[in-house]
Amino acid sequence: MEVSTDWYLILSAVLFSIGATGLLIRRNPLVMFMCVELMLNAVNISFVALGTELNDVSGQIAVFFVLVVAAVEVVVGLALVVAINRRRRGATADDISVLRG
Amino acid sequence: MSALLLATEAAGNEAAASFPVLSALVVLPILGALLLLLLPNSRPEYFKQVAFLVSAAVGGMAIWVLTDFQTGVHAAEFQLQNSHTWIESMGISWHLGIDGISLWLVVLTGLIFPIAIIAIDAEHEPKAYYGWLLVLEAGCMGVFLALDLFAFFVFFEIVLVPMYFLIGKWGHGERAYAATKFFIYTMFGSALMLVGILSLAFLNEAETGILTFNLVELAESQMIATTTARWIFLSFALAFAVKVPLFPVHTWLPDAHTNAPTAGSVILAAVMLKLGTYGFLRFGVYLFPEAAVFFAPALVTLGVIGIIYGAIAATMQHDLKRLVAYSSVAHLGFIVIGIFSLNTEGIEGGILQMVNHGLSTGALFLLVGWIYDRLHTRQISELGGLQKPAPIFAGVFMVVMLSSIGLPGLNGFVGEFLILLGAFSAHRWWAVVAATGVIIAALYLLWAYQRVFHGPAKGDNAKMKDLTLREGLIMLPFLVGIVFMGVYPKPVIERMEPAVDALIQHVEDHVDDFDEPVANIGVVVEDHSEDETEGDH
Amino acid sequence: MVEAAWLIPAFPLAGFLLLLLVGPKLGEPRSGWIATAAMGGSFAAAVTTYIGLLGLDAHGDADNDRQYVQTLFEWVPAGDFQVDIGFLVDPLSVTMTLFITGVGALIHLYSIGYMHGDPKFSKFFLYLNLFAFSMLMLVLGDNMLLTFLGWEGVGACSYFLIAFWFDDEANASAGKKAFVTNRIGDWGFMVAMFLMFTTIGSIQYTDIFANAAGISESTATAITLLLLVGAVGKSAQIPLFVWLPDAMAGPTPVSALIHAATMVTSGVYLLTRMNGVIDVSASWAPTTIAWVGAATALFAATIAVAQNDIKKVLAYSTVSQLGYMFLAIGTGAYVAAIFHMITHAFFKALLFLGSGSVIHGMDNDQDMRHYGALRKLMPITSATFIIGWLAIAGVPPFAGFWSKDEILAFAWEENKLLWAVGFITAILTAFYMSRQVFMTFFGRYRFADVRAEELEELAAMKVAAAETAVTEAEAGIGDAEAAVAKATEKLEKASEKLVTREAEMADADAADEKATEKATKNLDKARDGVEKAQVAADEATTAVEAARRAVSAAQAQVAHVAAASMGSGSLEFDLFVAPDLGDIAEEDLPEAARARREYHPHESPWTMTLPLVILAGAAIVAGGMNLPFASDLHFLDHWLEPTLVHPAHLTSSASVKWILAIVAVMGGAIGIAAAVMIYLKGRFPASKVELPIMAEGWRFDESIANFMGGPGRKGFDLVAWFDATFVDGAVNGVGRVVREGGGQLRRLQSGLVRSYAAMVAIGAIGLIIWFLSRASF
Secondary structure (H helix, E strand, O other): OOOOHHHHHHHHHHHHHHHHHHHHHOOOHHHHHHHHHHHHHHHHHHHHHHHHHOOOOHHHHHHHHHHHHHHHHHHHHHHHHHHHHHHOOOOOHHHOOOOOO | OHHHHHHHHHHHHHHHHOOOHHHHHHHHHHHHHHHHHHOOOOOOHHHHHHHHHHHHHHHHHHHHHHHHOOOHHHHHOOEEEEEEEEEHHHOEEEEEEEOHHHHHHHHHHHHHHHHHHHHOOOOOOHHHHHHHHHHHHHHHHHHHHEOEHHHHHHHHHHOHHHHHHHHHHHOOOOHHHHHHHHHHHHHHHHHHHHHHHHHHHHHHHHHHOOOOOEHHHHHHHOOOOHHHHHHHHHHHHHHHHHHOOOOOOOOHHHHHHHHOOHHHHHHHHHHHHHHHHHHHHHHHHOOOHHHHHHHHHHHHHHHHHHHHHHHHHHHOOOEHHHHHHHHHHHHHHHHHHHHOOOOHHHHHHHHHHHHHHHHHHHHHHHHHHHHHHHHOOOEHHHOOOOOOOOHHHHHHHHHHHHHHHOOOOOHHHHHHHHHHHHHHHHOHHHHHHHHOHHHHHHHHHHHHHHHHHOOOOOHHHHHOOOOOHHHHHHHHHHHHHHHHHHHOOHHHHHHHHHHHHHHHHHHHHHOOOOOOOEEOOOOOOOOOOHHHHEEOO | OHHHHHHHHHHHHHHHHHHHHHHHHHOOOHHHHHHHHHHHHHHHHHHHHHHHHHHOOOOOOOOOOOOEEEEEEEEEEEOOEEEEEEEEEOHHHHHHHHHHHHHHHHHHHHHHHHOOOOOOHHHHHHHHHHHHHHHHHHHHEOEHHHHHHHHHHHHHHHHHHHOOOOOOHHHHHHHHHHHHHHHHHHHHHHHHHHHHHHHHOOOEHHHHHHHHHHOOHHHHHHHHHHHHHHHHHHOOOOOOOOHHHHHHHOOHHHHHHHHHHOHHHHHHHHHHHOHHHHHHOOOHHHHHHHHHHHHHHHHHHHHHHOOOEHHHHHHHHHHHHHHHHHHHHHOOOHHHHHHHHHHHHHHHHHHHHHHHHHHHHOOOOOEHHHOOOOOOOOHHHHHHHHHHHHHHHOOOOOHHHHHHHHHHHHHHHHOHHHHHHHHHHHHHHHHHHHHHHHHHHOOOOOOOOOOHHHHHHHHHHHHHHHHHHHHHHHHHHHHHHHHHHHHHHHHHHHHHHHHHHHHHHHHHHHOOHHHHHHHHHHHHHHHHHHHHHHHHHHHHHHHHHHHHHHHHHHHHHHHHHHHHHOOOHHHOOOOOOOOOOOOOOHHHOOHHHHHHHHOOOOOOOHHHHHHHHHHHHHHHHHHHHHOOOOHHHOHHHHHHHHHOOOOOOOOOOHHHHHHHHHHHHHHHHHHHHHHHHHHHOOOOOHHHOOOHHHHOHHHHHHHHHHHHHHHHHHHHHHHHHHHHHHHHHHHHHHHHHHHHHHHHHHOOOOOOHHHHHHHHHHHHHHHHHHHHHHOOO
């Protein structure tokens, strides 16, 4: 069995869907962050796969960008979660609706 | 027509060498407002004096412009022009000019503002109050003087802000509601006008290759297709219709007038409503003559409805100020009819009435404001029998009221008569119906006068103070104007006639099958159909 | 001399301005004299102009030279519409100015006496002068616009003067009613002006006169009818006459000046001035004018018959006489109309001023039922009033006969039915004017009579007092009976004591002296006590009797007064028999009635009676202006000829004219005789003639008022409500829609991150699907 690019793309799609579904369903902020990471890394996989297939190095460069963004986002996000948890222990995403219209 | 362009340019170049009085008329009030900002808060009595001095200076300059205005053949051109390029890439310039049509409105503005400032004290926060009044003056002057569409739009919108604050902060009753309603309603109207202005400029560029916002150039080029021109005219007309106010977009006016402070009401009635009618004349008819001719019957109809409707609604009002507000709707209906008769008598009557209405309704609002200061009520049911304790006040009120009714010998009659005469030539049956408006005007004004001044005085009303010397002096220019313009309106009409004739000529030139609706002069018709007795188009 | 024309209105204008500035300082009576002098100057200028005009040849050339136009300055030069302030001096305008200034000056003089003591004395003359100025501009103006200026000016001054005593709401309302009703007419005048301008391009009378023949018939008819609307308003014809009777609320000189001599004649003047246009209109247009006039004349005359206010009779009479003038115009007899206008000005002003003199002398009472037998008490007033009466009733050789007869003659030639209406009106005119004269100056002196309302009031007071007395008396009975009971008790006690003492006496007889003395004393005391008690008991019983009598007397009094006030014949108004007071004593009469017994009606001062005498003289000789006997005596006819396009002449034979004249005189005689029967001799009850519906003016005014106050007001309210609810509601509705919409949209912003994420996901999927669907592989 040849492991072609499609396999990677399918893997990426599956991982993305799992991440997206998890983001929509889970309430725990940490788990939501994990799902976001999952989505971002799924995209990374597809970037690398396609970059290899099309012989374009910009796919791998994009991965770097995405990784940096993911890292930054996680830092900020976790800081927010920690701050919120200090106020209210066990707060879930559903409890924080201060920015509602 | 290109001769006119050249003449205006020449006049503009000539004027640029001398003192730019028109720019001063616009800029000086703003400088005055800035000056007020700098004055220390510890001396509040200075605010009113500084504001009065600045506006009086503006008034003086307006009188200077009046005396400097050249009559005769030059009166048709734009005189004393100031022109500076502003945004070159868009063809926008700072271009001011005055002609017979705007002359009297500028004089009216220059005279009303100092009177409004000196007549009424600000109840609180005088610095901001007088500052806003000065900014308002600058805006009004700018509207009447602007010859560049962009500049015109800027000034047209600028006047909304000070009036909003004046009504909202210094008014009474439901002032927040009235101020917001006024602001949003008027801005809604003019929002579309911005689209119209831009489309006009860009469509004109598409045809001629020159991007310009200059009024005279755009009016002379007339390159826009007919249907498009009509749509653009409508966008302008909506803005002006709200400002006038024309039925049915008039309902902001009673609320704004009733809840505004006295000075605000005076300026709103005397000056700001004229921005709309002036806009119709200068920017509606001048820029889009064909559309103006096409929509004239509709606008005249709305005007006639406004006259009758406004008068009937005025009859049933319980608040004296609201009654005067509705009477303004009726009077402005007359002016619109005059303008869209598109003949000399009608338009001249319309411009005359703009000035007359400013005088009589401005005076009326001052008087009502003074009644409110003395008796703290504007409800007609609570007033009564005021003539006995205050006969001079009643006498002045009577003169102003008769001017509003249109008694011959006073100013209101000349304008009203010319308007109806012009309208009769152009739209006969509309004029006949509109003339019945004078009956209803007598009805509601006399009824109001009777309920307020005649009869026995109730309670505290018997102790009402009569007109003080200061108030009498303030009223004096109004009364002089009312009588003078009724008895000898010739100098006023003389100065506006060439410009009006030029405008009508412009309409005739650019619209096929249009001839000015005039009377048959010296022609005596012997056949049996009445329709041929007047030169209708 | 003709150039003096501008002075005619200038004098009253100067008077007005002077009084405006320093009137209150000049005070009474100087401000009155200044105003009168202004009018006198104006009259002098009018005479000067007249003499000057006489000098101009009437038949110089085909253009009829007897006219002179004096232009002062340009008024409204707007495009093709060029109107100047200028005066047209021609026979018609000069005639009008002569009698306006003449009669006006007399009325000014009269007012000095009449308005004596009024706090707003100078203001009155201010308004009078302004009025005179406006009226003179009306008749002297050389174009329709200037006439309109004067037209509206007199309307405004009429408003000021009618509402002069504005403390009373009724007066203020009357003024407003006059102005607004006139405005309806003004609308017609204005539209006529527009039509005239668009037809011949000018509204100058000289141009109109020259070009009138060429106006198309339909246009001329329209102009005529519109002018008729204007004239109907100003000259108080049907249906716009309703302001004139109410206008009597103003001071009497105002009624004389405005509503007799000047303002109301403006309509007649206007139609006469525009006779060129009327001439070319369809023939039914002048016929309409004639019928409006005739109908009004008859209608108003019937109402005048039943009026009790001396001024209201004259008001309706004015409306009726104006109807005659309109009738004359409608038949083309312009000269007759002007003739009647002049004679009417004289005798109606005379009658009004006379009635003012009567009112002044009768302590401001205007009800004719309270007059009677004033002939000897006010000799000059009554003599002049009688002359005026004879003039208006059409008794030759007084002025009214000549003018009215001429109108009737023209009516006969036009339409016999018109003549019949005019004839019946003439009879009624003679009747109601005779009624007025008899009720006021002849018959029994009724001023001091107790009036039914007063007696009723008195009776009511007495009934109330009597009932109070009854209540008190009944309370008194209670007390008295209690006293009786007490006294009886005392008597019993005293008697018992007597018995006891007598017994003691009997016992003490056998005992010693002291006891006997004591017992005797006690016995005496007891006997005294019994006597006293007996007396007291008797008194108490008497008191009860008296109280009982008082109660029955009071009740009798109540019954008596109640019976007396129950519409017994003795309290009803009767011209000839004094009211029966019954047993009401002199001292019990109401205060007002007693004051009236002391009051002595007096003649008025010379400032008031001199104008009466002068006007009476005019009423006698004015007929000489246009005597029908020979063509040479038709002075007015010849004088006014240049102003008329189509001077009318009677075509009937002399015998027909004589018969008509005799019939007219007989009609007047019938009217006077009927009045004599009813009001002088009392052979026929007045109530059969003075029907209530006539007194109410056929409910015409009432129905208008009901309409305006009821459905009219509701209609107006509807408009105001519509504006507030729908038009404004739409605006507020827009605001509300935006706010509500925003409120709904706001719900998307839940603040929940997960729902945002879900929306992002759905949106992204949607976009992908959309792109994919458009992509071509």
